[in-house]
Every structure is written in C-alpha cells, then in structure tokens.
Amino acid sequence: MNVDQPKNVRPGEELDAARLESYLHQALPELTGPLTIQQFPGGHSNLTYALTIGERELVLRRPPFGPEIKSAHDMGREYRILSGLIRQYPKVPRPLVFCEDRAVMGAPFYVMERARGVVLRNKNAGDLAIDAGTARRMSEALVDNLAAIHAVDLEATGLAGLGKPAGYVERQVKGWTERYANAKTDDIPEIERAATWLAANLKKESGAALIHNDYKYDNVMLDPNDLTKIVAVLDWEMATIGDPWMDLGTALSLWVDRDDPEAMQMAAFGPTLLEGGLDRVGVVERYERASGRPVDDPVFYFVYGLFKMAVVLQQIYKRYVSGFSKDERFGMMIFLVRMLAQAADRAIELKRIDRLG
Numbered sequence: 001m002n003v004d005q006p007k008n009v010r011p012g013e014e015l016d017a018a019r020l021e022s023y024l025h026q027a028l029p030e031l032t033g034p035l036t037i038q039q040f041p042g043g044h045s046n047l048t049y050a051l052t053i054g055e056r057e058l059v060l061r062r063p064p065f066g067p068e069i070k071s072a073h074d075m076g077r078e079y080r081i082l083s084g085l086i087r088q089y090p091k092v093p094r095p096l097v098f099c100e101d102r103a104v105m106g107a108p109f110y111v112m113e114r115a116r117g118v119v120l121r122n123k124n125a126g127d128l129a130i131d132a133g134t135a136r137r138m139s140e141a142l143v144d145n146l147a148a149i150h151a152v153d154l155e156a157t158g159l160a161g162l163g164k165p166a167g168y169v170e171r172q173v174k175g176w177t178e179r180y181a182n183a184k185t186d187d188i189p190e191i192e193r194a195a196t197w198l199a200a201n202l203k204k205e206s207g208a209a210l211i212h213n214d215y216k217y218d219n220v221m222l223d224p225n226d227l228t229k230i231v232a233v234l235d236w237e238m239a240t241i242g243d244p245w246m247d248l249g250t251a252l253s254l255w256v257d258r259d260d261p262e263a264m265q266m267a268a269f270g271p272t273l274l275e276g277g278l279d280r281v282g283v284v285e286r287y288e289r290a291s292g293r294p295v296d297d298p299v300f301y302f303v304y305g306l307f308k309m310a311v312v313l314q315q316i317y318k319r320y321v322s323g324f325s326k327d328e329r330f331g332m333m334i335f336l337v338r339m340l341a342q343a344a345d346r347a348i349e350l351k352r353i354d355r356l357g
Contacts, residue, residue: 004040004118004119004221006041007040008039009049010041013065015037015060017035017037020035020105021053027099027111028111031053032054035053036051036053037051040059042121042218045064045316046061046063046078046237047061047062049062050114057113057116058111059093059112059115061075061109062107064325065325066325075098075110076100076110079095079098081236082094085152088152088156089157091230091232092233093234094113096113097110099111116231117224119217119222120218120227120270121218121269121270130274132274132275133276134276135277136278137228138227138277139277139278139286141230142217145220145233146215146247146251146290149209149212149233150209150247150291151291152210157210159210167205168205169202169246172304173195173198177199179311180195183314183317184314184318185317186338188341190342191307191310194306194341194345197348198300203245203296203301206293206295207244208243209242210239211240211241211242212239213250215254216255217271217272221234245295245301246301246304248295249298249300249301250304250305250308251283252284253309254309256268256273257279257280258275259354259355261357263339264356284298299348303348306340306347307340307344310336314333316330316333317330317331317334320333343356
C-alpha cells in the first residue's frame with residue numbers, strides 16, 4: 001500500500017534550494033549529498049515540503065506566503081511542541097532543527113524526520129477496498145488515540161505552560177468570533193447566528209489537557225500493513241493546553257455521517273463515510289469509554305467545532321481573494337464556509353449532532 005507521496009512544488013511556493021541546502025549542511029553536518037525539494041499537496045495552512053539529501057528523507061514546515069497570522073503560524077512554537085511531546089507520546093515526527101533567521105527562507109521554519117505511512121483522504125480511501133470491519137476498527141483507533149493525546153502527562157512533556165486553560169471556552173468563542181469579523185467577505189447569516197448562540201450557551205471548562213485542535217483522518221499516518229494502527233499524528237500547529245471536549249468538538253465537525261446532506265458528503269475531509277465506521281454519535285460514545293468521562297452537551301461542542309472550522313476556511317479564502325495565495329483550491333473555500341455554517345444552524349435547531357439532513 002502506497003505511503004503519502006509529495007509532488008512538484010506549487011507555483012509561487014518555491015524555496016531557495018541553494019540557500020536552504022547551505023543552511024542544512026551547516027545545521028545538520030551529518031547530512032551529505034545534494035538537496036531535492038518536493039511539496040506535500042495536502043493541507044490548507046502551513047506549507048509542508050519533502051526534502052531528500054542523499055539517503056535522508058526530511059520534512060520542512062514553513063508559514064504560508066503572504067501576511068502572517070502569528071498565533072496560527074508560529075514555527076518555533078510548533079517545534080517546541082514536537083520536542084516536548086515526543087518524550088511521552090512517540091507518535092510524532094522527530095524534530096531536528098528550528099531556524100528563525102528570515103534571511104534563509106524569508107520566514108521561520110523547522111525540519112523534522114519524515115514519518116512514513118498511509119494518509120487516508122476521502123478521495124483515496126475508496127481505492128483501498130476497506131471492508132466494514134476494518135473501517136470500524138480504524139474509526140475506533142482514531143477516537144481512542146484522541147483520548148490518549150488528552151491523557152498525556154503535561155508535566156513530563158514540559159508543555160504545561162503552553163496554554164491558559166482557565167477561561168478557555170469563553171476565550172475561544174470570543175476569539176473565533178473576532179477572527180471571523182476580521183476575515184468576513186460575504187454575508188452568511190447562519191455563521192452570525194452560530195456565534196451568537198455559542199456566546200449565549202457557554203460551558204464551564206471540563207478540564208485541561210493537551211489538545212491537537214485539528215484532529216482528523218488526514219492528519220494521522222496509518223501503518224501500511226495495518227490501517228487500524230496509527231503510526232504518527234501530524235500538524236500540531238494549533239495544539240495548546242485547553243478543554244479536551246472542545247478538541248472533540250473540532251473532530252466532530254470534520255466527521256461527516258452517511259446520512260448527512262449531500263453537500264456535506266461531497267465535501268468530506270476524510271473517509272468517515274466508509275461503511276462500518278463510527279458515526280458522530282458513535283464517536284462521542286467511544287470517546288466517553290476511552291476517556292472514562294461522559295461528555296456534557298455534545299451539541300455545544302459540535303457547533304463550536306463547525307463554527308471554528310468555518311472561520312479557519314474563511315481566513316484562507318480571505319487570503320486567496322486578497323491575492324496572497326495562488327492556490328486555486330482556496331477559491332472554493334467560501335462554499336465550505338457556508339456549508340459548515342448551515343450545519344451548525346441545523347444542529348442548533350434540531351438540538352442534536354446527527355440526522356442533519
């Protein structure tokens with residue numbers, strides 16, 4: 001089974017190969033041989049490149065080109081998270097070097113070992129002939145692993161000071177509402193209503209844990225010989241210390257059910273539609289068993305996740321229409337923003353996280 005493969009670098013996102021090669025040979029003198037650069041096509045935020053130097057395979061992460069959103073593109077922070085996390089949670093790529101000298105690349109970046117595995121996306125899962133039993137175990141493993149991340153010993157990782165868990169829920173709702181106002185391009189009443197509803201129905205913090213904040217199928221790598229085993233979790237750029245149920249809500253917002261409206265199914269972020277896999281209600285129930293804690297009011301966390309993801313995509317779309325990105329995928333983001341906002345509106349109306357059709 002093929003592992004996730006890079007492709008040619010997208011126009012406008014090229015790196016200065018000569019300057020980067022010189023830096024890497026100085027920073028990592030054990031590397032020998034010429035540098036080749038490709039780019040992983042997935043992802044919509046930070047840019048991810050595949051580097052080959054001799055027989056070594058590395059991965060470079062840097063912010064997108066254009067204006068920076070510091071909190072979302074802090075390469076030093078992401079590097080520190082990986083460096084601390086790998087002490088207690090081995091399912092992350094090993095970080096090697098962080099560079100904050102903008103003269104090298106025009107922006108801070110870091111380099112890590114390349115993790116190898118299968119990344120399942122909605123468009124490739126259908127080619128793998130995954131049976132219902134395997135789909136079930138895959139989905140259960142994904143949920144169990146989220147609970148395991150939330151159980152990581154923060155003190156042992158040295159990451160206990162990463163975030164501010166007190167007031168996390170209120171701060172997130174307020175912050176994402178403000179980010180939407182700053183990135184707004186179109187009139188979408190449903191997203192405005194979701195923001196108002198969240199502010200009026202705030203929850204107290206359920207606890208403090210390391211949270212990933214973008215946990216989904218295409219941010220994990222699976223064992224090519226056993227798709228029910230997770231070998232690595234990727235893209236820790238938005239990780240922090242916060243309420244684990246808010247993290248669960250984000251995961252739920254990216255989990256499309258087989259009876260969801262057709263538009264949601266067509267825009268599925270991952271293979272959650274596979275026959276046999278858990279649905280959103282099943283995800284919550286599995287998480288409760290794995291974490292040992294019942295989840296109070298899943299609707300609130302689901303709506304929060306939908307709202308947050310809509311704002312993230314709105315920010316990306318704003319960057320595209322402002323001319324700071326030439327990635328044509330981003331031109332369709334406004335339709336996804338509307339779809340997520342409509343799903344949030346429907347969940348609020350029906351007071352449930354399933355059967356939104």
